[in-house]
Amino acid sequence: MTKISPDIDETMLKESIVAVSADVSFASDHFPKYKLGPDNQILEEPRGDKNGPSLKEVLERETTQLSEQHKRLSVRDLASKFDKNLTAAAKFADEAKLREVASLEGHVLLKKLRDALESLRGRMAGRNKEDVEKAISMVEALAVKLTQKEGELIQEKFEVKKLANFLKQASEDAKKLVNQEKSFACAEIESARAVVQRFGEALDEQEKNPENSQKTQEVEELVEEVQEARRIKFMHQPTKVMDMEHELRALRAQIREKAIFSVKLQKELAINKRAEENKSCMFVLHGSETLGSCLQLKPRSDNAPSLSQSSIQWYRLSSDENRKEVISGANKTMYAPEPLDVGRILQADILSNGQKISVTTANPIDSGAGLASYVETLLRKSSSEFNVVISRINGQDHSLRSTHSFNVGKMRIKLCRGWITKSRENYSTSMLLCGARGDANAPAKSLFWQPRKGHSYVLTFESERDRNAAIMVARKHALDCSVMLGGPDDEM
Numbered sequence: 001m002t003k004i005s006p007d008i009d010e011t012m013l014k015e016s017i018v019a020v021s022a023d024v025s026f027a028s029d030h031f032p033k034y035k036l037g038p039d040n041q042i043l044e045e046p047r048g049d050k051n052g053p054s055l056k057e058v059l060e061r062e063t064t065q066l067s068e069q070h071k072r073l074s075v076r077d078l079a080s081k082f083d084k085n086l087t088a089a090a091k092f093a094d095e096a097k098l099r100e101v102a103s104l105e106g107h108v109l110l111k112k113l114r115d116a117l118e119s120l121r122g123r124m125a126g127r128n129k130e131d132v133e134k135a136i137s138m139v140e141a142l143a144v145k146l147t148q149k150e151g152e153l154i155q156e157k158f159e160v161k162k163l164a165n166f167l168k169q170a171s172e173d174a175k176k177l178v179n180q181e182k183s184f185a186c187a188e189i190e191s192a193r194a195v196v197q198r199f200g201e202a203l204d205e206q207e208k209n210p211e212n213s214q215k216t217q218e219v220e221e222l223v224e225e226v227q228e229a230r231r232i233k234f235m236h237q238p239t240k241v242m243d244m245e246h247e248l249r250a251l252r253a254q255i256r257e258k259a260i261f262s263v264k265l266q267k268e269l270a271i272n273k274r275a276e277e278n279k280s281c282m283f284v285l286h287g288s289e290t291l292g293s294c295l296q297l298k299p300r301s302d303n304a305p306s307l308s309q310s311s312i313q314w315y316r317l318s319s320d321e322n323r324k325e326v327i328s329g330a331n332k333t334m335y336a337p338e339p340l341d342v343g344r345i346l347q348a349d350i351l352s353n354g355q356k357i358s359v360t361t362a363n364p365i366d367s368g369a370g371l372a373s374y375v376e377t378l379l380r381k382s383s384s385e386f387n388v389v390i391s392r393i394n395g396q397d398h399s400l401r402s403t404h405s406f407n408v409g410k411m412r413i414k415l416c417r418g419w420i421t422k423s424r425e426n427y428s429t430s431m432l433l434c435g436a437r438g439d440a441n442a443p444a445k446s447l448f449w450q451p452r453k454g455h456s457y458v459l460t461f462e463s464e465r466d467r468n469a470a471i472m473v474a475r476k477h478a479l480d481c482s483v484m485l486g487g488p489d490d491e492m
Contacts, residue, residue: 282300346361389460
Protein backbone atom coordinates (compact mmCIF):
# COMPACT_ATOMS: atom_id res chain seq x y z
CA MET A 1 0.00 0.00 0.00
CA THR A 2 1.32 3.44 -0.96
CA LYS A 3 1.12 6.23 1.58
CA ILE A 4 0.57 9.79 0.37
CA SER A 5 1.91 12.52 2.50
CA PRO A 6 -0.08 15.74 3.14
CA ASP A 7 2.55 17.80 1.35
CA ILE A 8 2.12 15.88 -1.89
CA ASP A 9 -1.71 16.14 -1.65
CA GLU A 10 -1.55 19.92 -1.18
CA THR A 11 0.83 20.26 -4.13
CA MET A 12 -1.50 18.30 -6.41
CA LEU A 13 -4.47 20.47 -5.36
CA LYS A 14 -2.58 23.69 -6.18
CA GLU A 15 -1.53 22.35 -9.58
CA SER A 16 -5.14 21.43 -10.42
CA ILE A 17 -6.30 25.05 -9.92
CA VAL A 18 -5.73 27.16 -13.01
CA ALA A 19 -4.70 30.68 -12.28
CA VAL A 20 -7.11 33.36 -13.44
CA SER A 21 -5.79 36.68 -14.61
CA ALA A 22 -7.22 39.82 -13.14
CA ASP A 23 -7.57 41.29 -16.64
CA VAL A 24 -10.22 38.70 -17.67
CA SER A 25 -13.76 40.12 -17.99
CA PHE A 26 -16.76 37.74 -17.54
CA ALA A 27 -19.81 37.82 -19.81
CA SER A 28 -22.07 38.53 -16.85
CA ASP A 29 -21.59 39.54 -13.26
CA HIS A 30 -24.69 37.70 -11.90
CA PHE A 31 -26.40 34.33 -12.11
CA PRO A 32 -28.63 33.64 -15.09
CA LYS A 33 -32.44 33.85 -14.68
CA TYR A 34 -34.81 31.05 -15.62
CA LYS A 35 -38.56 30.82 -16.32
CA LEU A 36 -41.14 28.10 -17.01
CA GLY A 37 -42.02 27.59 -20.66
CA PRO A 38 -44.57 25.35 -22.40
CA ASP A 39 -45.02 21.86 -20.91
CA ASN A 40 -43.25 23.08 -17.72
CA GLN A 41 -39.85 23.26 -19.49
CA ILE A 42 -37.16 25.40 -17.80
CA LEU A 43 -35.91 28.09 -20.19
CA GLU A 44 -33.13 30.59 -19.61
CA GLU A 45 -34.16 34.20 -20.05
CA PRO A 46 -32.16 36.09 -22.69
CA ARG A 47 -29.34 38.15 -21.32
CA GLY A 48 -29.75 41.87 -21.54
CA ASP A 49 -26.48 42.78 -23.23
CA LYS A 50 -25.84 45.72 -25.46
CA ASN A 51 -26.34 43.64 -28.62
CA GLY A 52 -29.98 42.74 -27.64
CA PRO A 53 -33.06 44.66 -28.75
CA SER A 54 -33.73 48.04 -27.22
CA LEU A 55 -36.56 48.69 -24.78
CA LYS A 56 -38.48 50.60 -27.42
CA GLU A 57 -38.39 47.61 -29.78
CA VAL A 58 -39.64 45.38 -26.97
CA LEU A 59 -42.56 47.75 -26.38
CA GLU A 60 -43.41 47.79 -30.10
CA ARG A 61 -43.32 43.98 -30.23
CA GLU A 62 -45.60 43.73 -27.20
CA THR A 63 -48.01 46.23 -28.78
CA THR A 64 -48.17 44.00 -31.87
CA GLN A 65 -48.81 40.96 -29.68
CA LEU A 66 -51.62 42.79 -27.91
CA SER A 67 -53.23 43.58 -31.27
CA GLU A 68 -53.02 39.92 -32.30
CA GLN A 69 -54.42 38.89 -28.93
CA HIS A 70 -57.31 41.31 -29.49
CA LYS A 71 -58.09 39.49 -32.73
CA ARG A 72 -57.87 36.07 -31.06
CA LEU A 73 -60.36 37.10 -28.40
CA SER A 74 -63.18 36.57 -30.90
CA VAL A 75 -65.13 33.51 -29.73
CA ARG A 76 -67.20 33.11 -32.85
CA ASP A 77 -66.19 29.45 -32.93
CA LEU A 78 -68.01 28.92 -29.65
CA ALA A 79 -71.17 30.59 -30.94
CA SER A 80 -70.99 28.62 -34.19
CA LYS A 81 -71.16 25.39 -32.21
CA PHE A 82 -74.60 26.37 -30.92
CA ASP A 83 -75.69 27.32 -34.45
CA LYS A 84 -74.58 23.90 -35.70
CA ASN A 85 -76.58 22.24 -32.92
CA LEU A 86 -79.65 24.27 -33.88
CA THR A 87 -79.17 23.31 -37.53
CA ALA A 88 -78.86 19.64 -36.58
CA ALA A 89 -82.04 19.84 -34.49
CA ALA A 90 -83.94 21.45 -37.39
CA LYS A 91 -82.64 18.77 -39.75
CA PHE A 92 -83.75 16.08 -37.32
CA ALA A 93 -87.23 17.65 -37.15
CA ASP A 94 -87.45 17.61 -40.97
CA GLU A 95 -86.49 13.93 -40.97
CA ALA A 96 -89.25 13.26 -38.41
CA LYS A 97 -91.77 14.95 -40.76
CA LEU A 98 -90.60 12.78 -43.66
CA ARG A 99 -90.97 9.65 -41.52
CA GLU A 100 -94.47 10.79 -40.54
CA VAL A 101 -95.43 11.06 -44.22
CA ALA A 102 -93.91 7.62 -44.87
CA SER A 103 -95.93 6.20 -41.95
CA LEU A 104 -99.15 7.63 -43.41
CA GLU A 105 -98.36 6.07 -46.77
CA GLY A 106 -97.68 2.77 -44.97
CA HIS A 107 -101.16 2.88 -43.41
CA VAL A 108 -102.73 3.48 -46.82
CA LEU A 109 -100.80 0.60 -48.38
CA LEU A 110 -101.68 -1.76 -45.53
CA LYS A 111 -105.37 -0.84 -45.83
CA LYS A 112 -105.33 -1.49 -49.58
CA LEU A 113 -103.53 -4.79 -49.02
CA ARG A 114 -106.02 -5.85 -46.38
CA ASP A 115 -108.98 -4.95 -48.60
CA ALA A 116 -107.44 -6.96 -51.44
CA LEU A 117 -106.92 -9.95 -49.17
CA GLU A 118 -110.48 -9.68 -47.82
CA SER A 119 -111.87 -9.73 -51.34
CA LEU A 120 -109.58 -12.65 -52.17
CA ARG A 121 -110.67 -14.62 -49.09
CA GLY A 122 -114.28 -14.71 -50.34
CA ARG A 123 -113.13 -16.40 -53.52
CA MET A 124 -110.86 -18.98 -51.94
CA ALA A 125 -111.70 -22.24 -50.18
CA GLY A 126 -109.86 -24.87 -48.19
CA ARG A 127 -106.17 -24.44 -47.49
CA ASN A 128 -105.85 -21.41 -49.74
CA LYS A 129 -108.45 -19.63 -47.66
CA GLU A 130 -106.50 -20.41 -44.46
CA ASP A 131 -103.34 -18.98 -46.07
CA VAL A 132 -105.23 -15.81 -46.96
CA GLU A 133 -106.54 -15.53 -43.38
CA LYS A 134 -103.00 -15.90 -42.07
CA ALA A 135 -101.86 -13.18 -44.46
CA ILE A 136 -104.69 -10.93 -43.21
CA SER A 137 -103.62 -11.52 -39.59
CA MET A 138 -100.03 -10.66 -40.51
CA VAL A 139 -101.20 -7.44 -42.16
CA GLU A 140 -103.19 -6.57 -39.02
CA ALA A 141 -100.12 -7.22 -36.87
CA LEU A 142 -98.08 -4.97 -39.16
CA ALA A 143 -100.72 -2.27 -38.82
CA VAL A 144 -100.51 -2.52 -35.02
CA LYS A 145 -96.71 -2.24 -35.10
CA LEU A 146 -96.98 0.73 -37.46
CA THR A 147 -99.33 2.41 -35.00
CA GLN A 148 -96.80 1.85 -32.23
CA LYS A 149 -94.07 3.36 -34.39
CA GLU A 150 -96.30 6.37 -34.98
CA GLY A 151 -96.65 6.86 -31.24
CA GLU A 152 -92.89 6.69 -30.82
CA LEU A 153 -92.46 9.12 -33.71
CA ILE A 154 -94.82 11.64 -32.12
CA GLN A 155 -92.95 11.41 -28.82
CA GLU A 156 -89.61 11.76 -30.61
CA LYS A 157 -90.87 14.78 -32.54
CA PHE A 158 -91.99 16.44 -29.30
CA GLU A 159 -88.61 15.83 -27.67
CA VAL A 160 -86.76 17.22 -30.70
CA LYS A 161 -88.88 20.36 -30.64
CA LYS A 162 -88.24 20.80 -26.92
CA LEU A 163 -84.49 20.26 -27.42
CA ALA A 164 -84.42 22.83 -30.23
CA ASN A 165 -86.08 25.41 -27.96
CA PHE A 166 -83.56 24.69 -25.20
CA LEU A 167 -80.62 25.01 -27.61
CA LYS A 168 -81.99 28.25 -29.01
CA GLN A 169 -82.35 29.76 -25.53
CA ALA A 170 -78.90 28.51 -24.50
CA SER A 171 -77.41 29.93 -27.72
CA GLU A 172 -78.89 33.35 -27.02
CA ASP A 173 -77.63 33.31 -23.43
CA ALA A 174 -74.19 32.17 -24.61
CA LYS A 175 -73.98 34.94 -27.20
CA LYS A 176 -74.89 37.52 -24.55
CA LEU A 177 -72.15 36.19 -22.25
CA VAL A 178 -69.65 36.07 -25.10
CA ASN A 179 -70.38 39.65 -26.19
CA GLN A 180 -70.15 40.89 -22.61
CA GLU A 181 -66.84 39.11 -22.00
CA LYS A 182 -65.49 40.31 -25.32
CA SER A 183 -66.37 43.92 -24.53
CA PHE A 184 -64.62 43.64 -21.14
CA ALA A 185 -61.53 42.10 -22.76
CA CYS A 186 -61.39 44.76 -25.49
CA ALA A 187 -61.65 47.52 -22.90
CA GLU A 188 -58.81 46.07 -20.84
CA ILE A 189 -56.62 45.57 -23.92
CA GLU A 190 -57.24 49.13 -25.08
CA SER A 191 -56.30 50.35 -21.61
CA ALA A 192 -53.10 48.27 -21.69
CA ARG A 193 -52.28 49.59 -25.15
CA ALA A 194 -52.68 53.18 -23.92
CA VAL A 195 -50.35 52.45 -21.00
CA VAL A 196 -47.73 51.02 -23.35
CA GLN A 197 -48.03 54.06 -25.59
CA ARG A 198 -47.57 56.39 -22.62
CA PHE A 199 -44.56 54.38 -21.51
CA GLY A 200 -43.03 54.65 -24.98
CA GLU A 201 -43.56 58.41 -25.01
CA ALA A 202 -41.93 58.66 -21.59
CA LEU A 203 -38.92 56.68 -22.82
CA ASP A 204 -38.57 58.92 -25.87
CA GLU A 205 -38.65 61.97 -23.66
CA GLN A 206 -36.06 60.43 -21.35
CA GLU A 207 -33.74 59.72 -24.28
CA LYS A 208 -34.00 63.36 -25.32
CA ASN A 209 -33.34 64.61 -21.77
CA PRO A 210 -31.04 61.99 -20.16
CA GLU A 211 -30.13 64.31 -17.31
CA ASN A 212 -33.71 64.72 -16.16
CA SER A 213 -33.80 62.43 -13.10
CA GLN A 214 -37.24 63.57 -11.95
CA LYS A 215 -38.92 61.19 -14.42
CA THR A 216 -37.49 58.06 -12.77
CA GLN A 217 -40.41 57.53 -10.40
CA GLU A 218 -42.97 57.97 -13.19
CA VAL A 219 -41.08 55.42 -15.33
CA GLU A 220 -41.21 52.90 -12.49
CA GLU A 221 -44.97 53.39 -12.19
CA LEU A 222 -45.31 52.89 -15.93
CA VAL A 223 -43.30 49.65 -15.66
CA GLU A 224 -45.76 48.38 -13.06
CA GLU A 225 -48.67 49.27 -15.35
CA VAL A 226 -46.99 47.38 -18.21
CA GLN A 227 -46.69 44.34 -15.98
CA GLU A 228 -50.39 44.65 -15.14
CA ALA A 229 -51.11 44.84 -18.88
CA ARG A 230 -49.14 41.63 -19.40
CA ARG A 231 -51.21 39.95 -16.68
CA ILE A 232 -54.41 41.03 -18.42
CA LYS A 233 -53.09 39.65 -21.71
CA PHE A 234 -52.31 36.24 -20.22
CA MET A 235 -55.66 36.19 -18.44
CA HIS A 236 -57.47 36.34 -21.81
CA GLN A 237 -55.67 33.41 -23.38
CA PRO A 238 -57.77 30.63 -25.04
CA THR A 239 -58.13 28.93 -21.62
CA LYS A 240 -60.65 31.66 -20.85
CA VAL A 241 -62.80 30.38 -23.70
CA MET A 242 -62.54 26.85 -22.30
CA ASP A 243 -63.79 28.14 -18.95
CA MET A 244 -66.74 29.73 -20.74
CA GLU A 245 -67.51 26.42 -22.46
CA HIS A 246 -67.58 24.67 -19.06
CA GLU A 247 -69.88 27.37 -17.73
CA LEU A 248 -72.20 26.95 -20.72
CA ARG A 249 -72.19 23.17 -20.24
CA ALA A 250 -73.23 23.67 -16.63
CA LEU A 251 -75.90 26.11 -17.82
CA ARG A 252 -77.31 23.47 -20.19
CA ALA A 253 -77.43 20.97 -17.32
CA GLN A 254 -79.37 23.47 -15.24
CA ILE A 255 -81.79 24.04 -18.12
CA ARG A 256 -82.29 20.27 -18.43
CA GLU A 257 -83.06 20.01 -14.71
CA LYS A 258 -85.52 22.91 -15.00
CA ALA A 259 -87.24 21.17 -17.92
CA ILE A 260 -87.63 17.93 -15.95
CA PHE A 261 -89.02 19.88 -13.02
CA SER A 262 -91.39 21.73 -15.37
CA VAL A 263 -92.75 18.45 -16.80
CA LYS A 264 -93.25 17.11 -13.29
CA LEU A 265 -95.02 20.31 -12.29
CA GLN A 266 -97.31 20.11 -15.33
CA LYS A 267 -98.26 16.55 -14.38
CA GLU A 268 -99.07 17.66 -10.84
CA LEU A 269 -101.16 20.54 -12.19
CA ALA A 270 -103.06 18.11 -14.42
CA ILE A 271 -103.70 15.84 -11.43
CA ASN A 272 -104.97 18.79 -9.36
CA LYS A 273 -107.15 19.91 -12.27
CA ARG A 274 -108.73 16.46 -12.57
CA ALA A 275 -109.30 16.38 -8.81
CA GLU A 276 -111.07 19.75 -8.94
CA GLU A 277 -113.23 18.59 -11.84
CA ASN A 278 -114.15 15.39 -10.01
CA LYS A 279 -115.18 17.42 -6.94
CA SER A 280 -117.80 19.26 -8.98
CA CYS A 281 -119.03 16.00 -10.59
CA MET A 282 -122.22 14.26 -9.43
CA PHE A 283 -120.43 10.88 -9.33
CA VAL A 284 -117.25 9.70 -7.68
CA LEU A 285 -114.89 6.73 -8.16
CA HIS A 286 -114.31 4.57 -5.08
CA GLY A 287 -111.31 2.27 -4.88
CA SER A 288 -107.52 2.29 -5.04
CA GLU A 289 -105.94 3.31 -8.35
CA THR A 290 -103.65 0.24 -8.49
CA LEU A 291 -103.69 -3.24 -9.97
CA GLY A 292 -105.57 -5.69 -7.79
CA SER A 293 -108.23 -3.16 -6.78
CA CYS A 294 -111.73 -2.52 -8.12
CA LEU A 295 -113.05 0.92 -9.11
CA GLN A 296 -116.76 1.53 -8.53
CA LEU A 297 -118.98 4.43 -9.60
CA LYS A 298 -121.12 5.90 -6.83
CA PRO A 299 -123.36 9.00 -6.74
CA ARG A 300 -121.97 11.92 -4.77
CA SER A 301 -125.41 13.20 -3.73
CA ASP A 302 -129.06 12.18 -3.80
CA ASN A 303 -129.69 14.54 -6.74
CA ALA A 304 -127.44 12.46 -9.05
CA PRO A 305 -129.17 10.42 -11.79
CA SER A 306 -129.72 6.74 -11.12
CA LEU A 307 -126.86 4.59 -12.40
CA SER A 308 -129.20 1.69 -13.10
CA GLN A 309 -131.05 3.81 -15.68
CA SER A 310 -127.89 5.24 -17.24
CA SER A 311 -125.50 3.89 -19.87
CA ILE A 312 -121.87 3.59 -18.79
CA GLN A 313 -118.67 3.25 -20.82
CA TRP A 314 -115.08 3.03 -19.52
CA TYR A 315 -112.10 4.44 -21.44
CA ARG A 316 -108.32 4.41 -21.25
CA LEU A 317 -106.56 7.78 -21.58
CA SER A 318 -102.89 8.36 -22.24
CA SER A 319 -100.87 10.15 -19.55
CA ASP A 320 -101.14 13.44 -21.47
CA GLU A 321 -104.86 12.74 -22.20
CA ASN A 322 -104.37 13.16 -25.95
CA ARG A 323 -105.51 9.62 -26.84
CA LYS A 324 -108.77 7.99 -25.76
CA GLU A 325 -109.33 4.25 -26.14
CA VAL A 326 -112.63 2.44 -25.59
CA ILE A 327 -112.50 -0.57 -23.23
CA SER A 328 -114.82 -2.93 -25.04
CA GLY A 329 -117.33 -4.64 -22.73
CA ALA A 330 -116.59 -2.37 -19.76
CA ASN A 331 -120.06 -0.89 -19.36
CA LYS A 332 -120.87 -1.60 -15.71
CA THR A 333 -120.52 0.47 -12.55
CA MET A 334 -117.50 -1.61 -11.48
CA TYR A 335 -114.21 -2.09 -13.32
CA ALA A 336 -111.05 -3.86 -12.16
CA PRO A 337 -107.87 -2.42 -13.77
CA GLU A 338 -105.70 -4.90 -15.67
CA PRO A 339 -101.97 -4.76 -16.64
CA LEU A 340 -102.79 -2.95 -19.90
CA ASP A 341 -104.14 -0.04 -17.82
CA VAL A 342 -100.84 0.57 -15.98
CA GLY A 343 -99.60 4.10 -16.63
CA ARG A 344 -102.98 5.12 -18.11
CA ILE A 345 -105.77 7.28 -16.73
CA LEU A 346 -109.20 5.63 -16.58
CA GLN A 347 -112.37 7.54 -17.42
CA ALA A 348 -116.02 6.54 -17.04
CA ASP A 349 -118.69 8.31 -19.12
CA ILE A 350 -122.26 8.24 -17.73
CA LEU A 351 -125.02 9.09 -20.21
CA SER A 352 -128.38 9.86 -18.59
CA ASN A 353 -131.32 11.79 -20.10
CA GLY A 354 -129.12 13.11 -22.90
CA GLN A 355 -126.58 14.46 -20.39
CA LYS A 356 -123.00 13.16 -20.44
CA ILE A 357 -120.98 13.11 -17.22
CA SER A 358 -117.31 12.08 -17.14
CA VAL A 359 -115.35 10.88 -14.11
CA THR A 360 -111.58 10.20 -14.27
CA THR A 361 -109.00 8.76 -11.90
CA ALA A 362 -106.80 11.33 -10.19
CA ASN A 363 -103.57 9.48 -11.07
CA PRO A 364 -102.43 6.92 -13.64
CA ILE A 365 -102.94 3.29 -12.62
CA ASP A 366 -99.98 1.92 -10.62
CA SER A 367 -98.67 -1.64 -11.01
CA GLY A 368 -98.47 -2.29 -7.28
CA ALA A 369 -95.57 -3.50 -5.15
CA GLY A 370 -93.96 -6.87 -5.77
CA LEU A 371 -95.84 -7.78 -8.96
CA ALA A 372 -92.91 -7.19 -11.33
CA SER A 373 -90.53 -9.43 -9.37
CA TYR A 374 -93.22 -12.14 -9.13
CA VAL A 375 -93.72 -12.06 -12.91
CA GLU A 376 -89.95 -12.24 -13.52
CA THR A 377 -89.80 -15.37 -11.34
CA LEU A 378 -92.61 -16.99 -13.33
CA LEU A 379 -91.00 -16.13 -16.67
CA ARG A 380 -87.91 -18.15 -15.74
CA LYS A 381 -90.04 -21.30 -15.69
CA SER A 382 -91.10 -23.26 -18.76
CA SER A 383 -94.76 -22.92 -17.71
CA SER A 384 -96.79 -21.32 -14.91
CA GLU A 385 -99.76 -23.00 -13.27
CA PHE A 386 -102.63 -21.28 -11.43
CA ASN A 387 -105.68 -22.60 -9.58
CA VAL A 388 -108.93 -21.20 -11.01
CA VAL A 389 -112.68 -21.69 -10.84
CA ILE A 390 -114.81 -21.49 -13.99
CA SER A 391 -117.46 -18.79 -13.49
CA ARG A 392 -118.90 -18.66 -17.03
CA ILE A 393 -118.69 -20.62 -20.24
CA ASN A 394 -119.70 -18.85 -23.48
CA GLY A 395 -121.46 -16.11 -21.48
CA GLN A 396 -123.56 -18.55 -19.38
CA ASP A 397 -123.10 -19.03 -15.64
CA HIS A 398 -121.32 -22.24 -14.68
CA SER A 399 -122.91 -23.93 -11.67
CA LEU A 400 -120.04 -26.27 -10.79
CA ARG A 401 -117.45 -24.56 -8.62
CA SER A 402 -114.69 -27.14 -8.91
CA THR A 403 -111.02 -26.09 -9.01
CA HIS A 404 -109.23 -26.29 -12.34
CA SER A 405 -105.63 -25.77 -13.43
CA PHE A 406 -104.84 -22.85 -15.73
CA ASN A 407 -101.45 -23.60 -17.30
CA VAL A 408 -99.64 -20.76 -19.15
CA GLY A 409 -96.80 -22.12 -21.29
CA LYS A 410 -94.37 -20.62 -23.75
CA MET A 411 -96.31 -21.91 -26.78
CA ARG A 412 -99.89 -22.49 -25.56
CA ILE A 413 -102.44 -22.15 -22.75
CA LYS A 414 -104.20 -25.15 -21.25
CA LEU A 415 -107.24 -25.40 -18.94
CA CYS A 416 -107.72 -28.80 -17.30
CA ARG A 417 -109.04 -30.61 -14.26
CA GLY A 418 -106.80 -33.47 -13.32
CA TRP A 419 -106.33 -35.59 -16.45
CA ILE A 420 -109.32 -34.04 -18.20
CA THR A 421 -108.40 -31.20 -20.54
CA LYS A 422 -111.12 -28.59 -21.03
CA SER A 423 -109.24 -26.56 -23.61
CA ARG A 424 -105.73 -26.36 -25.02
CA GLU A 425 -104.82 -23.85 -27.70
CA ASN A 426 -101.62 -22.38 -29.14
CA TYR A 427 -101.19 -18.62 -29.20
CA SER A 428 -102.96 -17.17 -32.24
CA THR A 429 -104.65 -14.00 -33.40
CA SER A 430 -108.08 -15.47 -32.60
CA MET A 431 -107.14 -15.91 -28.92
CA LEU A 432 -108.22 -13.18 -26.46
CA LEU A 433 -107.10 -12.68 -22.86
CA CYS A 434 -107.94 -9.74 -20.59
CA GLY A 435 -109.50 -8.82 -17.27
CA ALA A 436 -113.19 -9.59 -16.76
CA ARG A 437 -115.18 -6.56 -17.93
CA GLY A 438 -118.80 -7.56 -17.49
CA ASP A 439 -120.72 -8.79 -14.47
CA ALA A 440 -118.48 -10.86 -12.22
CA ASN A 441 -118.57 -11.83 -8.57
CA ALA A 442 -114.94 -10.80 -8.02
CA PRO A 443 -113.82 -8.71 -11.01
CA ALA A 444 -110.35 -8.04 -9.55
CA LYS A 445 -109.70 -11.83 -9.46
CA SER A 446 -111.40 -12.73 -12.77
CA LEU A 447 -110.21 -12.78 -16.36
CA PHE A 448 -111.82 -13.39 -19.73
CA TRP A 449 -110.20 -16.05 -21.96
CA GLN A 450 -111.25 -16.87 -25.51
CA PRO A 451 -109.08 -19.73 -26.79
CA ARG A 452 -110.77 -19.62 -30.20
CA LYS A 453 -113.74 -17.94 -31.83
CA GLY A 454 -117.10 -19.06 -30.45
CA HIS A 455 -115.66 -20.46 -27.23
CA SER A 456 -114.87 -18.39 -24.10
CA TYR A 457 -114.42 -18.67 -20.33
CA VAL A 458 -114.54 -16.35 -17.33
CA LEU A 459 -112.05 -17.69 -14.77
CA THR A 460 -111.72 -16.65 -11.12
CA PHE A 461 -108.26 -16.92 -9.53
CA GLU A 462 -107.32 -17.39 -5.90
CA SER A 463 -105.86 -13.88 -5.60
CA GLU A 464 -105.65 -10.60 -7.51
CA ARG A 465 -101.87 -11.03 -7.89
CA ASP A 466 -102.26 -14.42 -9.60
CA ARG A 467 -104.82 -13.00 -12.03
CA ASN A 468 -102.60 -10.06 -13.07
CA ALA A 469 -99.46 -12.22 -13.19
CA ALA A 470 -101.20 -14.77 -15.45
CA ILE A 471 -102.21 -12.02 -17.88
CA MET A 472 -98.69 -10.52 -17.98
CA VAL A 473 -96.94 -13.90 -18.40
CA ALA A 474 -99.34 -15.01 -21.16
CA ARG A 475 -98.89 -11.76 -23.08
CA LYS A 476 -95.10 -12.01 -22.82
CA HIS A 477 -95.07 -15.59 -24.18
CA ALA A 478 -97.55 -14.64 -26.91
CA LEU A 479 -95.37 -11.70 -27.93
CA ASP A 480 -92.42 -14.07 -28.26
CA CYS A 481 -94.63 -16.00 -30.73
CA SER A 482 -95.37 -12.73 -32.64
CA VAL A 483 -98.94 -12.58 -31.31
CA MET A 484 -100.44 -9.49 -29.64
CA LEU A 485 -102.63 -10.94 -26.89
CA GLY A 486 -105.33 -8.60 -25.55
CA GLY A 487 -109.05 -8.10 -25.12
CA PRO A 488 -111.71 -7.33 -27.73
CA ASP A 489 -110.75 -4.24 -29.77
CA ASP A 490 -107.77 -3.47 -27.49
CA GLU A 491 -104.97 -1.31 -28.92
CA MET A 492 -101.78 -3.04 -27.81
